[in-house]
Each structure stands twice: as structure tokens, then as C-alpha cells.
Amino acid sequence: xxxxxxxxxEKIRQKSTEQILASALELFARNGFHNTxxxxxxxxxxxxxxxxxNYFDSKDDLLQQIIExxxxxxxxxxxxxxxxxxxxxxxxxxxIDDIFHLVEQNPDYWKLIMALSMKEDIVSRFRNQIEKHGVxxxxxxxxxxxxxxxxxxxxxxMFLAALFDGIMLHYIYSTDEYPLEEVKSHLKxxxxxxxxxxxxxxxxxx
Amino acid sequence: xxxxxxxxxEKIRQKSTEQILASALELFARNGFHNTxxxxxxxxxxxxxxxxxNYFDSKDDLLQQIIExxxxxxxxxxxxxxxxxxxxxxxxxxxIDDIFHLVEQNPDYWKLIMALSMKEDIVSRFRNQIEKHGVxxxxxxxxxxxxxxxxxxxxxxMFLAALFDGIMLHYIYSTDEYPLEEVKSHLKxxxxxxxxxxxxxxxxxx
Amino acid sequence: xxxxxxxxxEKIRQKSTEQILASALELFARNGFHNTxxxxxxxxxxxxxxxxxNYFDSKDDLLQQIIExxxxxxxxxxxxxxxxxxxxxxxxxxxIDDIFHLVEQNPDYWKLIMALSMKEDIVSRFRNQIEKHGVxxxxxxxxxxxxxxxxxxxxxxMFLAALFDGIMLHYIYSTDEYPLEEVKSHLKxxxxxxxxxxxxxxxxxx
Amino acid sequence: xxxxxxxxxEKIRQKSTEQILASALELFARNGFHNTxxxxxxxxxxxxxxxxxNYFDSKDDLLQQIIExxxxxxxxxxxxxxxxxxxxxxxxxxxIDDIFHLVEQNPDYWKLIMALSMKEDIVSRFRNQIEKHGVxxxxxxxxxxxxxxxxxxxxxxMFLAALFDGIMLHYIYSTDEYPLEEVKSHLKxxxxxxxxxxxxxxxxxx
DNA sequence: AATGAATGAGACTTCATTCAT
DNA sequence: TATGAATGAAGTCTCATTCAT
Numbered sequence: 022x023x024x025x026x027x028x029x030x031e032k033i034r035q036k037s038t039e040q041i042l043a044s045a046l047e048l049f050a051r052n053g054f055h056n057t058x059x060x061x062x063x064x065x066x067x068x069x070x071x072x073x074x075n076y077f078d079s080k081d082d083l084l085q086q087i088i089e090x091x092x093x094x095x096x097x098x099x100x101x102x103x104x105x106x107x108x109x110x111x112x113x114x115x116x117i118d119d120i121f122h123l124v125e126q127n128p129d130y131w132k133l134i135m136a137l138s139m140k141e142d143i144v145s146r147f148r149n150q151i152e153k154h155g156v157x158x159x160x161x162x163x164x165x166x167x168x169x170x171x172x173x174x175x176x177x178x179m180f181l182a183a184l185f186d187g188i189m190l191h192y193i194y195s196t197d198e199y200p201l202e203e204v205k206s207h208l209k210x211x212x213x214x215x216x217x218x219x220x221x222x223x224x225x226x227x
Numbered sequence: 228x229x230x231x232x233x234x235x236x237e238k239i240r241q242k243s244t245e246q247i248l249a250s251a252l253e254l255f256a257r258n259g260f261h262n263t264x265x266x267x268x269x270x271x272x273x274x275x276x277x278x279x280x281n282y283f284d285s286k287d288d289l290l291q292q293i294i295e296x297x298x299x300x301x302x303x304x305x306x307x308x309x310x311x312x313x314x315x316x317x318x319x320x321x322x323i324d325d326i327f328h329l330v331e332q333n334p335d336y337w338k339l340i341m342a343l344s345m346k347e348d349i350v351s352r353f354r355n356q357i358e359k360h361g362v363x364x365x366x367x368x369x370x371x372x373x374x375x376x377x378x379x380x381x382x383x384x385m386f387l388a389a390l391f392d393g394i395m396l397h398y399i400y401s402t403d404e405y406p407l408e409e410v411k412s413h414l415k416x417x418x419x420x421x422x423x424x425x426x427x428x429x430x431x432x433x
Numbered sequence: 434x435x436x437x438x439x440x441x442x443e444k445i446r447q448k449s450t451e452q453i454l455a456s457a458l459e460l461f462a463r464n465g466f467h468n469t470x471x472x473x474x475x476x477x478x479x480x481x482x483x484x485x486x487n488y489f490d491s492k493d494d495l496l497q498q499i500i501e502x503x504x505x506x507x508x509x510x511x512x513x514x515x516x517x518x519x520x521x522x523x524x525x526x527x528x529i530d531d532i533f534h535l536v537e538q539n540p541d542y543w544k545l546i547m548a549l550s551m552k553e554d555i556v557s558r559f560r561n562q563i564e565k566h567g568v569x570x571x572x573x574x575x576x577x578x579x580x581x582x583x584x585x586x587x588x589x590x591m592f593l594a595a596l597f598d599g600i601m602l603h604y605i606y607s608t609d610e611y612p613l614e615e616v617k618s619h620l621k622x623x624x625x626x627x628x629x630x631x632x633x634x635x636x637x638x639x
Numbered sequence: 640x641x642x643x644x645x646x647x648x649e650k651i652r653q654k655s656t657e658q659i660l661a662s663a664l665e666l667f668a669r670n671g672f673h674n675t676x677x678x679x680x681x682x683x684x685x686x687x688x689x690x691x692x693n694y695f696d697s698k699d700d701l702l703q704q705i706i707e708x709x710x711x712x713x714x715x716x717x718x719x720x721x722x723x724x725x726x727x728x729x730x731x732x733x734x735i736d737d738i739f740h741l742v743e744q745n746p747d748y749w750k751l752i753m754a755l756s757m758k759e760d761i762v763s764r765f766r767n768q769i770e771k772h773g774v775x776x777x778x779x780x781x782x783x784x785x786x787x788x789x790x791x792x793x794x795x796x797m798f799l800a801a802l803f804d805g806i807m808l809h810y811i812y813s814t815d816e817y818p819l820e821e822v823k824s825h826l827k828x829x830x831x832x833x834x835x836x837x838x839x840x841x842x843x844x845x
Numbered sequence: 846a847a848t849g850a851a852t853g854a855g856a857c858t859t860c861a862t863t864c865a866t
Numbered sequence: 867t868a869t870g871a872a873t874g875a876a877g878t879c880t881c882a883t884t885c886a887t
Contacts, residue, residue, distance in 0.1 A: 033867075053348050055261035059861060069869045071863085080861065139342040142259050144400060152402055176413050179397070179406075184386065187393030191385070194350060196358055200385075207382050231848065231887050239850065265878060275852045280879065445846070465760050467673035471882060481848045483884085492882065544759075551754040554671050556812060564814055588825050591809070591818075596798065599805030603797070606762060608770055612797075619794050643866050643869065651871065677857060687873045692858065 038076050040066040042090075045083045050133035054084060054140075084137070088147055091134045092154050098123070099161050109168035110216065114209055116165070121205050124189060132193045135186075158182065171215045184208070244282050246272040248296075251289045256339035260290060260346070290343070294353055297340045298360050304329070305367050315374035316422065320415055322371070327411050330395060338399045341392075364388065377421045390414070450488050452478040454502075457495045462545035466496060466552070496549070500559055503546045504566050510535070511573050521580035522628065526621055528577070533617050536601060544605045547598075570594065583627045596620070656694045658684040660708075663701045668751035672702060672758070702755070706765055709752045710772050716741070717779050727786035728834065732827055734783070739823050742807060750811045753804075776800065789833045802826070 044065035048057040059080055063070045077083045102116040124131050137143045138151060162181050166174040188208070192199040231239075250271035254263040265286055269276045283289045308322040330337045343349050344357060368387050372380040394414070398405045456477035460469040471492055475482045489495045514528040536543050549555045550563060574593050578586035600620075604611040643651075662683035666675040677698055681688045695701045720734040742749050755761045756769060780799050784792035806826070810817040 030867080037867090053346055056348055058859085063870095070861090071869055072867075074862070075867070136345040139345050139396075139400070140259050142262055148402060155401075176409065179410065180390065180413065180417075183393030183397050183410075184390045185393065186396055187389030187391065190345075190392050190396070191389050194345070195361075196354065203382065204385065204389075207386065211386075231850085235887080236849070243850080264876085276878090277853065277880080278851055280881095281850070286878070442846080449846085463759060465758050468760055470880085475849095482882090483848055484846075486883070487846070548757040548759065551757050551808075551812070552671050554674055560814065567813075588821065591822065592802065592825065592829075595805030595809050595822075596802045597805065598808050599801030599803065602757075602804050602808070603801050606757070607773075608766065615794065616797065616801075619798065623798075643871085647866080648870070655871080676855085678855095688857090689859080689874065690872055692860095693871070698857070 034076070037066075037068060037072060041068065041073055041076060042083070042086060046087055046130060046133060049084070049087070049137075050129040054137070054143075084143070085147075088134070088137060088143070089150070091130075092150055094123075095154055095158065099157060102161075104165045104168045106168055109165065110213065113165050113169065113212060117205060117209055117212075120185075121201065124192070125201065128193060131189065135189060135193060155182075166215070169212075169216050172217065177215060181212070240282070243272075243274060243278060247274065247279055247282060248289070248293065252293055252336060252339060255290070255293070255343075256335045260343070260349075290349070291353075294340070294343060294349070295356075297336075298356055300329075301360055301364065305363060308367075310371045310374045312374055315371065316419065319371045319375065319418060323411065323415055323418075326391075327407065330398070331407065334399060337395065341395060341399060372421070375418075375422045378423065383421060387418070446488070449478075449480060449484060453480065453485055453488060454495070454498060458499050458542060458545060461496070461499070461549075462541040466549070466555075496555070497559075500546070500549060500555070501562070503542070504562055506535075507566055507570065511569060514573075516577045516580045518580055521577065522625065525577050525581065525624060529617060529621060529624075532597075533613065536604070537613065540605060543601065547601060547605060567594075578627070581624075581628050584629070589627060593624070652694070655684075655686060655690060659686065659691055659694060660701070660705065664705055664748060664751060667702070667705070667755075668747045672698075672755070672761075702761070703765075706752070706755060706761070707768075709748075710768055712741075713772055713776065717775060720779075722783045722786045724786055727783065728831065731783050731787065731830060735823060735827060735830075738803075739819065742810070743819065746811060749807065753807060753811060773800075784833070787830075787834050790835070795833060799830070 041062065045057070045062045048061055048065060059070050059073060062083070063073055066073075073083070077086065098120065102112070102119065104112045144151065159178055159182055163174050163178040166177050166181070171177050185208075188201075188204055192201055192204075247268065251263070251268045254267055254271060257263075265276055265279060268289070269279055272279075279289070283292065304326065308318070308325065310318045350357065365384055365388055369380050369384040372383050372387070377383050391414075394410055398407055398410075453474065457469070457474045460473055460477060471482050471485060474495070475485055478485075485495070489498065510532065514524070514531065516524045556563060571590055571594055575586050575590040578589050578593070583589050597620075600613075600616055604613055604616075659680065663675070663680045666679055666683060669675075677688055677691060680701070681691055684691075691701070695704065716738065720730070720737065722730045762769065777796055777800055781792050781796040784795050784799070789795050803826075806822055810819055810822075
């Protein structure tokens with residue numbers, strides 16, 4: 022009957038919070054936001070409906086936190102993949118490897134994030150954050166391409182961003198097996214091809 | 228005195244049906260499926276709630292018909308853009324011009340269609356149709372690329388499809404002005420660059 | 434384009450009225466009053482919904498007329514089966530034969546009437562008429578039994594009325610074949626047994 | 640602080656369930672199934688509309704449970720009135736006393752059950768159960784009559800079942816006072832009369 | 846006489862949220 | 867911290883009835 026210590030309480034809180042978020046994410050991804058009930062989230066998390074409201078203000082708040090987490094993941098990714106000007110090609114290759122890896126590790130999560138980022142009501146609520154995120158990503162790509170001395174880096178960055186999102190879309194929603202590895206290789210080859218050949222005897226690459 | 232003639236009735240039915248479909252589309256696109264009420268659709272269409280059920284079985288049926296219309300539009304597009312083997316480059320250029328035009332003409336509509344095609348509950352309900360549609364589109368692109376004698380047409384078609392969808396995504400959800408014309412030109416240039424140079428002194432294009 | 438004669442119009446009116454009533458009866462019997470829509474009645478009758486309202490004030494009115502017809506059928510039956518004091522046994526036998534025949538001829542109809550006569554909302558609306566009908570039937574049976582010089586005709590009439598209604602109930606709702614003929618014979622035998630044996634050596638029968 | 644104990648919760652659930660069932664029964668009996676709204680049931684039970692759906696799947700489910708309870712009451716009755724072969728007459732007399740008592744105790748309830756068992760949509764949904772119930776009752780009566788060595792027990796059982804249902808019908812729907820006690824006595828007398836007189840010189844009575 | 850498109854009240858049902866325990 | 871019974875606003879859908887033609 023001794024009162025729990027502050028650390029114990031904190032640990033419990035964190036565990037519950039994480040379970041709830043994970044359950045919400047999985048169900049939102051599987052069934053969509055509106056087709057997921059608080060009852061279902063609670064059941065999946067193994068807690069009561071009431072408890073969710075101890076940690077989150079509302080169902081919308083749950084969604085908001087999930088999205089913020091995703092955007093933060095993006096921030097961290099960008100932070101961790103600053104271009105190394107000494108070896109720009111390796112930099113961008115690693116970024117591509119890592120981002121594909123991220124998606125392959127947790128496709129449900131990214132499926133949800135993509136679906137959510139297309140729902141008008143979500144978009145309008147998080148417009149600022151999503152917009153900022155998009156611009157930052159685009160700039161990051163542009164910076165990388167500049168480091169590679171690619172001509173017209175702005176347009177190429179837009180293409181690359183679109184291409185990546187399109188690939189993700191198709192990967193995520195294809196019913197058959199999507200040849201993600203093959204696509205990744207092809208993507209790298211394409212980017213390498215963009216790099217101008219400096220005083221080299223190598224053949225041009227298409 | 229006499230009851231309305233068959234033609235009169237048919238005209239009335241068609242007008243109501245169209246108004247309802249248009250209103251549903253607009254509201255689904257603006258607010259999402261679940262955030263659109265039948266009451267709102269009826270108000271927008273200038274009819275009563277009840278009338279919608281004279282023409283559609285349910286809210287879901289309304290959605291289904293919208294999606295079917297979209298898929299049919301896609302079918303017609305493919306049908307009307309068969310490659311002309313005598314002038315394959317012009318063929319593909321025209322297809323690109325036309326599809327961009329289509330989207331620019333009715334961005335709301337295609338925004339809805341894209342958003343819908345990402346919702347798990349929609350996808351699972353229309354999986355077969357959407358899948359078939361996707362495969363057919365991919366094959367159509369592949370056929371065009373083969374006509375251009377592009378190497379590895381399968382992978383290039385996947386890239387092109389992904390690129391196009393990614394561009395649409397960004398165009399549709401960008402808050403700022405999206406340089407669609409510029410992107411379109413760049414896209415064509417890229418495709419032209421894929422064409423192998425036959426017995427020509429022209430420089431290779433990246 | 435000559436205007437229809439009054440007789441023609443009257444014939445048309447009567448035909449429509451009858452078709453509508455017959456359709457309503459059949460559907461009410463098959464599916465119940467509340468599970469029958471005006472649309473269904475119109476379809477079954479081969480007329481438009483609107484036309485029903487030319488002849489009947491409302492769905493309730495339709496029901497009312499059906500019930501009134503049934504009660505009137507009962508009146509006619511009683512009228513046509515007055516006891517013949519010269520041959521009372523034959524009188525009652527004929528009444529039994531005829532009423533069983535009536536039910537066998539149109540079981541749906543009587544099923545509806547029985548079901549309706551048990552619905553509280555119907556009963557309360559037609560309470561007076563149904564009550565009057567019941568009392569009149571009971572009195573009719575009592576009169577017959579008196580003609581047969583049955584002891585305690587009041588109680589025997591109550592039994593006979595209950596027995597008849599119970600038999601109808603079981604006949605109408607039995608899924609298997611109900612041995613109606615056998616039951617009818619047994620019923621007659623029972624009634625004959627009630628008749629006191631005059632100037633006879635036979636033992637009295639209870 | 641602590642959540643409610645299991646017992647507390649169970650008690651609350653049971654109380655609510657019972658209140659809802661009782662209210663539904665009363666209103667169904669008074670106004671009929673279709674003329675009773677969930678709103679009315681909730682008001683009568685003193686709970687919110689929503690709560691009903693915590694305990695019952697639908698309005699139909701509510702009805703189903705009421706009917707199942709009634710059929711179960713019948714089962715229990717049969718179970719508790721097995722014939723005592725040493726004293727068959729007393730057995731059947733007690734059964735008659737008890738079943739009349741049951742109905743007199745709760746006429747509304749049995750009125751509903753009878754009305755429900757005549758509605759086509761109900762009958763068709765519960766046909767199997769109701770049929771089984773009817774056959775079992777008939778067999779029970781037959782068994783009792785056999786114990787009494789009544790001739791033709793099959794037909795007599797059918798008569799008795801019909802007679803009882805008919806009496807209930809008239810009792811339940813009579814507006815005036817129905818002489819239930821008198822009818823009960825008469826019924827017993829009739830049954831006694833069916834018993835053959837053993838070791839007697841008297842003739843058998845039909 | 847006849848049609849059927851149109852209406853809208855009102856039914857059933859769902860579910861995010863609250864709160865007593 | 868944790869529970870789940872309870873609420874009620876709001877949604878989808880039905881259908882008797884009206885009315886212009």
C-alpha cells in the first residue's frame with residue numbers, strides 16, 4: 022500500500038502512453054481514422070476507454086500526436102543525413118538506403134502517414150507543419166544535389182521528391198510484390214547519372 | 228392531367244442524379260467522405276435528403292459510383308491514347324499534355340480520387356477494380372516506351388508511373404503555386420532522353 | 434378522345450379499388466402491416482403509389498377497409514346460417530362445414546385477420562366493432578346450442594368459440610400439415626355428444 | 640479511486656438489463672413492436688437511448704430476448720409439471736391450475752407473447768424455436784392424457800391445446816370480465832369426463 | 846384517372862466523451 | 867492510476883404522403 026514512487030508512476034504513464042499510441046496507429050492505418058473507435062483502441066492497447074483520456078485530450082489529439090511523431094522522425098532523419106561534402110555520392114546513397122529501410126521496417130506506419138497526409142481535413146489542420154516539413158525535405162534534397170553539382174538542382178529536387186513519394190505510394194498500395202530493391206538500385210543509378218562527368222573518360226550514363 | 232411522359236421523367240431523373248453526384252463529389256473532395264453528411268450533400272444539390280435515396284442505395288453507393296466514373300474516365304483516356312507507332316514521340320507527348328490538362332481542368336475531382344485511392348477501407352472495397360486499372364495503366368506506359376525502343380521499359384514504366392503520381396500528389400497538395408508547366412516540360416525532356424539515339428551525331432541527353 | 438361514360442369510369446374505379454385491396458391484404462398477411470410499404474402494395478396491384486390515395490385516405494384506411502370487409506363477411510355468414518329449428522343438428526353441422534371451408538379457401542386472409550385482431554393498436558382502434566362481432570358470434574353459437582337443448586349453453590358456447598379460434602390458430606400457424614378434416618369430424622362428434630338423448634335408453638353423455 | 644469492483648459492475652449491468660427488458664416488454668405489449676420506439680423504451684426504463692445498445696444489439700435483439708425468455712418459461716413449466724403416474728388426475732389438475740395462474744399473474748406479458756407469436760415476421764424468424772416449443776407442449780399434454788388412459792390421446796391433445804390457446808385468446812382480448820375461474824372448472828370437468836371409468840359398470844363417457 | 850419525383854419527420858443506431866467509483 | 871456504465875448529439879436511412887403534370 023505504499024504509494025508508488027515518482028519514477029514508478031512515470032514508467033507506468035510512459036508505458037500506457039506508448040501502448041495507446043501504437044494501438045491507435047495500427048488501427049488508424051488498418052481501418053482509417055473514422056473507422057477506428059476509441060473502444061477498439063482501448064481494447065487493442067489493453068486498457069480502458071477512460072484511461073486514454075488521462076493521457077490524450079481526444080481522439081483528434083491522438084491523431085495529432087501520431088502525426089507530430091512522424092514529422093519529428095522526418096526532422097531527425099534530415100538531421101542525421103546532412104550531406105558530407107567530401108563524399109556527396111556516398112551521402113545521398115546512404116540517405117536513399119536509409120529511407121527505404123525506414124519504410125520497409127514499418128510499412129503500416131508510413132501507409133498511415135501517407136493516407137493521412139492526403140485527407141483534406143487532416144491536411145488543413147496540420148497544413149503549416151506539413152508544409153514546413155515538405156519544404157525542408159525539398160531543400161535538403163536540393164542541397165544534396167547541389168553538392169553533386171547537378172544542373173538545375175531545383176527542378177531535379179522536385180522530381181526526386183515526387184518520384185520518391187510516387188514509389189512509396191505504389192509500394193504501399195501494391196497488392197503484388199513490389200520490386201522495391203530493384204527500384205532502389207535504379208533510382209541510385211539515375212541519380213548517379215545526373216552527376217556531371219568531370220574531365221573523365223567515362224561514358225555518359227543515361 | 229396525364230402523367231408525365233417517359234422522356235420528361237427520364238430528364239428529371241438524370242438532372243437530379245447529376246446534381247447529387249456533383250455535390251457529393253465536391254463535398255467528399257473538400258471535407259472527406261466521413262466528414263460529409265447526406266444532409267450536406269442534399270443541401271448542396273438543392274434536393275431533399277430523401278431524394279438521394281431514390282437514386283442511390285446509400286452513401287457508400289454514392290461513393291462507389293463516383294469511383295467507377297473515375298475509373299471509367301481512365302479507361303477512356305487509355306482508349307483514346309493508343310500509341311501511334313509511326314510517331315511514338317508525338318504520341319507520348321500528347322498523352323502527357325492531355326493527362327496534365329485533365330488534372331488541371333478538374334483538380335478537385337482528382338484530388339478526391341487520389342485521396343480515396345489511399346483510404347484503406349476504400350482500397351479494400353475496390354481493390355480489384357483499382358488493381359486492374361493500375362496494371363492496365365502500367366502496361367499502357369510500357370507499350371509506349373517499347374514503341375520508343377527505350378531500354379528496360381518495365382522499370383522505366385514503373386518509374387514513370389510513380390513519377391506521375393508523385394507529381395500529381397505534390398501538385399494537388401501544394402499550398403503555393405506548383406510549377407506544373409515547368410514540370411511537364413522537364414518530364415517530356417526526360418522521356419525524350421530515354422530514347423536511344425539511332426545513327427545520329429546528336430549529343431546524348433541526360 | 435370521347436370522354437368515358439359514367440359506367441366505364443365506375444368500372445375502372447371498382448377494378449382499381451379491388452386490386453389495391455387484394456394486394457394490401459396479401460402483403461399485410463405475408464409480411465405484416467408495418468413491414469408492408471405503400472410502394473409494395475402499388476407494385477403488387479400494378480398501379481402507382483399516387484393512385485392508391487385517390488381511393489383510400491391513408492395506409493390506415495386501407496387496413497380499416499380490410500377489417501370492415503372481414504367483419505362484414507362474418508355478418509353475412511351469421512345471416513346465412515340461422516338455425517333451422519326443425520333440423521338443428523344439420524344446421525350446426527352445415528355451419529361447421531362452411532366455416533372450415535371458408536378458412537381453407539383463403540387461409541392467408543384469415544391469418545391476417547387473426548393476427549390483426551391481436552395487435553393492440555388495431556384492437557383498440559376497432560375495439561367496438563370487433564367486440565360487437567365477437568358477442569354476436571357467441572350469441573349465434575349459443576342460439577344453436579339452445580336449439581340442440583344442450584345444457585349450460587352459455588359455457589358450452591364459450592368453449593366452442595375458444596376451441597374454434599384455437600383450432601384456427603394452430604391450423605394457420607402450423608408448419609406441418611394440420612389434420613383439419615380429422616379435427617372437423619372430431620369437433621362435430623363432440624358437439625353431437627352434447628345433445629341430450631331424448632326418449633332413449635342410451636346413457637347420458639357428458 | 641479504484642475502479643468499481645466486478646460485483647458492483649455486474650449488479651449495475653443486471654439492474655439496467657432488467658429495467659430495459661421490462662420496459663420493452665410493457666411497451667411492446669401495450670403498443671406493439673413497431674409502434675414502440677427505442678426512445679420510449681429508454682424513457683420508460685429511465686436510461687438513455689445509448690445505454691440500451693450497451694446491453695442489446697438492436698431493437699430486434701430486445702424482442703428476441705423477450706421471446707426466448709418466454710419460451711424458457713414454457714420449458715420450465717413443462718419440466719415442473721411432469722405427470723405423476725400414481726395420481727394422474729391430480730397432476731393434470733395442478734398443471735391447469737398453475738398455467739391459469741401464470742397467465743392471470745401477468746396477462747400483459749402473455750398477451751404480448753401471443754400477439755408476437757402471430758406476427759408473420761416474428762413467426763418466420765423464430766419458427767424453429769416456436770415450432771419446437773409447440774410440439775413439446777403437445778407431447779406433454781398427450782403424455783398426460785395417456786397416463787389418464789384417455790382414448791385417442793393424440794386428437795384429444797390437439798383439442799386441449801387448441802382449447803387452451805383459444806381460451807387464452809378470449810381471456811386476453813375480452814374487454815368485459817372473462818369468467819376465467821368458471822371456464823377453468825368447466826375445463827377440468829371436461830377432462831375428468833374423458834377418463835374411462837375403471838371397475839365400473841357405467842358406460843364410458845366420451 | 847394516373848404517375849412517380851419529391852419531401853421531411855422520425856426511426857434506429859453509433860460513438861466520443863464524462864464521471865462516479 | 868484505472869474502469870466501464872452512462873450519456874446524447876448526430877448520423878444514415880425509411881417511407882407515408884403530396885403534387886405538378
